[in-house]
Amino acid sequence: MIQTVSAHFVLYFLSVGQQEVEVTEGSDSVLLPCRTSADLPEGTSVEWTRSEPRSMFIHVFPNTSKHFAQQDRLYSCRTEMSKDFLRTGDVSLTLRNPRDGDDGRYVCTVHRDQDVLRHTVVLKYVKKEPFPSWASALLVLLVLLVLIVSTGCLYHFEVTRTKTSRVSLLSGP
Template structure:
């Protein structure tokens, strides 16, 4: 069928697809969907996953969410910005992602008759996390994180700590936001675009460095995440093998 003119968008086919990776146990994951078109009258914002029955993940009408036909596995786990229809930001937040949440999600807009897909997202939920131990007095420790080689120009990498409060540990593009606790102590390979090795070297590790680190790679339309847990072992403590 032909789309209504007001439903036609300039979104390229390439922009329709994206990959989001997250570790199981993360507090939430964002499935991005941004639309630059003008919404129709009485618009419906529709998130679906085709392999499920019912396939409804989240439905937003002009007067709010309509979740009566939502697949029960997503009950009380999905949310969208209240002003999504005004801003064109149709992104979906999925809380407490589990391995079974992995799959192909579609974000679309409809006038109740015709539907236009804005974005396809492939969500990968990874089980388990890497653990690294470092002994007090060590000169440095490497937090491993790898992705595909030959990354496109413009790819950026962020290392963060989500708790006890959010901290920017290292950014490949803007170190001005780095937390002072890590100042002059972090380094990534300058060749990471070619190799895909986005591991972080942390110099002079100290007691406060122990905890969970998140490596996030922004590659074109993709957001790839991995988690590393650093265990700081004080001298005299037994190392758990």
């Protein structure tokens, strides 16, 4: 008689669509949102990853020395999660000093007991527009107008002063 031993592993995947977040060039930080249920068990782990331009760890909790070594150097000292996420369920990631290369898709994966929550956030990095060309042209025209008006006023003042001086000379003492 053959006995079969079977183990029941239940793994639930919850995938919550995709969310877009915009950050403007020069911003101090950006929040990549991800939430799960509150009161998470102690053994919960969280991974923030990217697959483009290559597979990389952005932030891992618990942040053991092994995980710290796995974190991509481009994100070292630039990421932070709430210290209280087990109680609140808020596993959002703060990315400090966002830059052009941070543009792209981020995946938050939460491992809690046998459940896995996966949430995707697309970060759009928006460069500040340089001073618009129409505004530059308008500024140049405004400066020219001020110069022309100022020159006209000075000319008028000089002509008026000269005429007044001639009248004074002709009328005599």
